[in-house]
Structure formats: structure tokens, C-alpha cells
Amino acid sequence: MPEKKLILSKEDIARRVQELGATITRDYEDSNLLVVGVLNGAFIFMADLVREIKLDLQIDFVRVASYGMSTTSCGEVRFSKDVELDIKNRDILVVEDIVDTGQTLAALYNYLKERGAKSVRTCALIDKKERREVEATIEYVGFEVEEGFLVGYGLDCCEQYRQYGEVFHLKENKVPREGA
Ligand code: IMP
Ligand code: MG
Numbered sequence: 001m002p003e004k005k006l007i008l009s010k011e012d013i014a015r016r017v018q019e020l021g022a023t024i025t026r027d028y029e030d031s032n033l034l035v036v037g038v039l040n041g042a043f044i045f046m047a048d049l050v051r052e053i054k055l056d057l058q059i060d061f062v063r064v065a066s067y068g069m070s071t072t073s074c075g076e077v078r079f080s081k082d083v084e085l086d087i088k089n090r091d092i093l094v095v096e097d098i099v100d101t102g103q104t105l106a107a108l109y110n111y112l113k114e115r116g117a118k119s120v121r122t123c124a125l126i127d128k129k130e131r132r133e134v135e136a137t138i139e140y141v142g143f144e145v146e147e148g149f150l151v152g153y154g155l156d157c158c159e160q161y162r163q164y165g166e167v168f169h170l171k172e173n174k175v176p177r178e179g180a
Helices: 010-027 043-050 103-114
Strands: 004-008 033-039 058-065 078-081 091-099 119-128 140-145 149-151 167-170
Touching (some): 010 043, 010 140, 033 103, 043 091, 058 103, 091 103, 103 119
Parallel strands (some): 033 058, 033 091
Antiparallel strands (some): 149 167
16 A cells, blocks of 8 residues: 555544434435445445445445546446436435546536436435536535545556555555556
């Protein structure tokens, strides 16, 4: 692991995930909830979050690739795995690891609405505001972080560090660049 600074401890995350789960449980009491996780980054957050939502729900995943192996978004969003359940008239909660430029979330929102979802809301572990390019409504935010490149608890850099239980700030000069 390269030089890193702890941003969120296991305890911080567990406490917040429990709170988010309780809020979502209240808000979706009378709904037909479908939780859609965005692979790969959301896999750990999603696993913890759904266990704190005390409702009948269904689970599906999409995979959106906007980063490739670089740490800056190229603005283009590709869906490389689609939702498999029928989303028509469903109340959908999108679960994201982190919202950065907002491009992924905006594209996903439009896509799910076009496919007939009744409602689409988002729960993101981290709202990182420094590079927002498009307006993104995030109804459930775990933590707001101003800047930096974060890894751990599902978040990666070149598919590494996802397995850490905490979230770290990866020091800029240690972030491998594309082709490096
Ligand atoms: P956006 O489309 O720019 O909002 O990018 C969203 C996606 O980029 C997230 O789902 C993450 O997979 C990735 N991403 C953005 N910022 C970070 C970061 O600080 N660490 C790891 N992945 C990030
Ligand atoms: Mg990623």
C-alpha cells in the first residue's frame, strides 16, 4: 500500500451505514424497492447497506465504466453490465461508492427513468464535490469529502485497495497514472 491518510475508520463507516439504512427503511416503507448497486466500487458498501434496510427488497447490479485505468474521468459513460430485473414501475435506489464529476450518476438516472422506473434515488457513500461537472441529486449521502483520490471499502485505484475496511486518501504523487 502506498503512502496514505486515514479518512474514514471502520467505526465511522459502520455508524453511518446503520443511520442510512434506518432512514431508507423509513422512506421506503410502502414501496416495491429495488436496490441497484454500481459495480465494482459499490460492492462492499451495498452489502453492508442492504443488511441495514429492514424491508423486503430486491437486488441487482449495473456496471458502468467511465474511468478505465486512470484517475480522471474522460466524461464518457459506458454500461458494460445492464440491470437484469424488470425495472418498470419500480422504486429504484442506486447505490454508488463515490460521486465525483456526476457524469455516471446523471447517465444512470436518465437511463433508468427512460426504461420506466417509477422513482430513482441515489445513496452514495461519499459525495466528493471538487470536480462536479453535472448537477447530481444525491438523496442519501454517507460522507462529504472535499477533495483527493480515495481508496478502500470498495474504492479502487487501478482495481487495487478495494478490500480495505477503511477509506484512505491516496497521496497524489503515489497515484499510478495511465500507462505508468
Ligand atoms: P463520476 O462519473 O465522475 O461521478 O465518477 C464516479 C465513479 O468514479 C465512481 O463510481 C468511482 O468508481 C470513480 N471514482 C471517482 N472518484 C474516485 C476516488 O476518489 N477514488 C476511487 N474511485 C473514484
Ligand atoms: Mg472505480
